[in-house]
Amino acid sequence: MFSKYLNIFFITTLFIFLYIITSSFFTSPLTLLHQQNSIPTTTKNSHFQFCPTNFTNYCPCQDPKTQKKFPKKNYFRKERHCPKNNHRLRCLIPKPIGYQKPFTWPKSKDNAWFSNVPFTKLVEYKKSQNWIRLDGDHFVFPGGGTSFPDGVKGYVDDLKNLLPVNLESGSIRTVLDVGCGVASFGASLMDYDILTMSIAPSDEHEAQVLFALERGLPAMLGVFSTHRLTFPSKSFDMAHCSRCLVPWTANDGLYLREIDRMLRPGGFWVLSGPPINWRVNYKAWETEATVLEKEQNSLEELAMQMCWEKVAEGGQIAIWQKPINHIKCMQKLNTLSSPKFCSSSDPDAGWYTKMTACIFPLPEVKDIDEISGGILKRWPMRLNASPPRLRNENDISSYNEDSRTWKMRVSYYEVMLKSFSSGRYRNVMDMNAGFGGFAAAMVKYTVWVMNVVPFDAKSNNLGVIYERGLIGTYMDWCEPFSTYPRTYDLIHASGIFSMYMNK
Numbered sequence: 001m002f003s004k005y006l007n008i009f010f011i012t013t014l015f016i017f018l019y020i021i022t023s024s025f026f027t028s029p030l031t032l033l034h035q036q037n038s039i040p041t042t043t044k045n046s047h048f049q050f051c052p053t054n055f056t057n058y059c060p061c062q063d064p065k066t067q068k069k070f071p072k073k074n075y076f077r078k079e080r081h082c083p084k085n086n087h088r089l090r091c092l093i094p095k096p097i098g099y100q101k102p103f104t105w106p107k108s109k110d111n112a113w114f115s116n117v118p119f120t121k122l123v124e125y126k127k128s129q130n131w132i133r134l135d136g137d138h139f140v141f142p143g144g145g146t147s148f149p150d151g152v153k154g155y156v157d158d159l160k161n162l163l164p165v166n167l168e169s170g171s172i173r174t175v176l177d178v179g180c181g182v183a184s185f186g187a188s189l190m191d192y193d194i195l196t197m198s199i200a201p202s203d204e205h206e207a208q209v210l211f212a213l214e215r216g217l218p219a220m221l222g223v224f225s226t227h228r229l230t231f232p233s234k235s236f237d238m239a240h241c242s243r244c245l246v247p248w249t250a251n252d253g254l255y256l257r258e259i260d261r262m263l264r265p266g267g268f269w270v271l272s273g274p275p276i277n278w279r280v281n282y283k284a285w286e287t288e289a290t291v292l293e294k295e296q297n298s299l300e301e302l303a304m305q306m307c308w309e310k311v312a313e314g315g316q317i318a319i320w321q322k323p324i325n326h327i328k329c330m331q332k333l334n335t336l337s338s339p340k341f342c343s344s345s346d347p348d349a350g351w352y353t354k355m356t357a358c359i360f361p362l363p364e365v366k367d368i369d370e371i372s373g374g375i376l377k378r379w380p381m382r383l384n385a386s387p388p389r390l391r392n393e394n395d396i397s398s399y400n401e402d403s404r405t406w407k408m409r410v411s412y413y414e415v416m417l418k419s420f421s422s423g424r425y426r427n428v429m430d431m432n433a434g435f436g437g438f439a440a441a442m443v444k445y446t447v448w449v450m451n452v453v454p455f456d457a458k459s460n461n462l463g464v465i466y467e468r469g470l471i472g473t474y475m476d477w478c479e480p481f482s483t484y485p486r487t488y489d490l491i492h493a494s495g496i497f498s499m500y501m502n503k
Contacts, residue, residue, distance in 0.1 A: 170378030179244025183212035406437030
């Protein structure tokens with residue numbers, strides 16, 4: 001039996017190696033020669049060459065040079081724009097000069113080596129807001145932010161006082177943080193066993209998402225533009241925006257309706273900063289009161305149209321709650337404040353799917369107090385409970401078998417990778433996550449797992465993964481992933497070859 005799983009491990013490791021040497025973190029030597037007028041160096045005993053040093057932090061689908069070719073309107077240039085086949089990388093990404101083994105968790109949450117992320121612009125630009133500080137040869141993350149220069153802990157305490165549920169209760173487990181900065185909000189929520197998917201576009205602040213991942217926090221490049229974010233519907237228990245600069249009411253509320261798609265029934269949307277509580281704050285924000293008043297009124301009207309309820313407002317924070325079902329909302333269909341329900345399209349589609357200025361109707365219920373789609377257990381019980389999305393016995397049986405299989409396989413992995421429990425691994429990716437069984441089995445270690453579900457997989461279970469209290473994203477492995485180089489400690493693959501044999 002041991003040899004059987006040893007073989008599984010070696011096959012997995014072999015694929016990781018093949019993936020590394022054939023991925024789109026390589027580019028054609030001819031292309032590089034044209035760009036740099038120099039020939040990349042060759043590693044000893046290797047058939048591959050190193051890319052020039054200016055490719056050290058190259059993100060193929062979010063390359064700043066490529067982005068400039070696309071229009072700024074609706075942030076379209078910040079979307080994924082992946083290189084064509086003849087421009088894909090065919091060389092090895094070099095590590096930065098002086099690169100060091102990252103700090104192990106939990107020390108990494110507050111520290112990162114300067115040599116690993118050699119950017120100073122964020123330190124200078126956000127100095128007064130206490131986001132990040134350079135202390136000799138390493139960065140320190142004091143926990144400040146644009147809306148919480150005195151520290152994220154106090155900000156989260158304010159949020160706790162406003163939320164109608166207790167953060168310690170396990171009711172909130174999955175959170176989306178939009179415009180995350182260096183992910184200090186997500187880092188603070190980990191004290192409550194809450195898993196936050198932090199997203200931000202590539203921008204002039206130099207690699208915010210790279211800083212987040214270097215800290216050992218879940219993050220990826222993402223932007224509200226023309227396409228949906230790469231998550232299924234009804235995924236997050238809470239979505240958060242602290243001065244994230246997203247024009248929520250623009251384009252007929254397109255982006256706030258996308259938040260509605262991703263929030264689970266009864267989920268919360270938290271907005272802090274302008275225009276919230278403008279009467280008190282407009283002088284500090286140095287903005288005309290009438291401008292802020294108009295903006296907040298538009299926001300309130302849009303939230304009401306989507307049948308959201310405002311449950312709290314205090315300081316610079318406001319909280320809305322999505323309804324647990326659409327019984328009352330359906331009654332507004334023929335009124336002026338009609339919610340504009342979507343009549344077509346798959347609400348779970350999240351791979352190059354255009355956003356639409358409508359909201360998706362929730363699954364029908366018989367009673368006004370019934371939660372559409374079923375009740376989720378509190379964390380950590382929901383990890384191994386049968387997710388409500390699984391409705392038939394065959395799916396439930398497959399789910400249970402998957403959980404048993406990966407629990408056993410991970411125990412064999414532990415024999416060979418003894419540093420699982422030492423903090424050596426922190427950022428883990430599962431390239432073909434299925435039901436999330438691998439990630440569920442890894443919960444006992446100090447890791448987080450990015451559960452990737454290929455968009456064209458036979459079974460789309462990313463929604464099930466979120467119902468388990470885990471996080472992940474859609475992906476097409478014929479394209480590069482939306483992250484920076486060197487951001488994962490362990491990449492796991494199972495069943496990938498058979499999906500891509502003819503591609």
